[in-house]
Amino acid sequence: MQVFSASLSPTIVGPQTTSEQGFTVTGLLAGTAVIVNCQSPTPNLAILGCRVSAANVLAINFANPTTASITPPTATYLVAAFHTLIGTAGSNVYQAIDMESVDNIDLTNELRATLTGNSMIAGG
DSSP states (O other): OEEEEEEEOOOOBOTTEEEEEEEEOTTOOTTOEEEEEESSOOTTOEEEEEEEEETTEEEEEEEEOSSSOBOOOOEEEEEEEEOOEEOGGGOEEOOOOOTTOGGGHHHHHHHHHHHHHTTSSOOO
């Protein structure tokens, strides 16, 4: 997992609609799974999902359920990218974690501590 901190400036999101917006985040690889967390969320505006739409481009889908337009302010977003390792002949190689294995307890705890420390999940 690689964590990026990016200052993003979303544009207006119309009332009772969703809006996917693209942002440049240097270092993101196409097809990478990502999780996004805004450090100062905008009231009444939700992040429905996110994806890497192209190399270095983070796409965030915002939702506005209210009856008025909302323009989110520029804010710092944390982006956790879960890169896939590329094997020979273009085949993907995934690293699996056996959550039931005693040998992986330290890795699981380290991952939990990292996500918690970056305010990406709650709890410890």
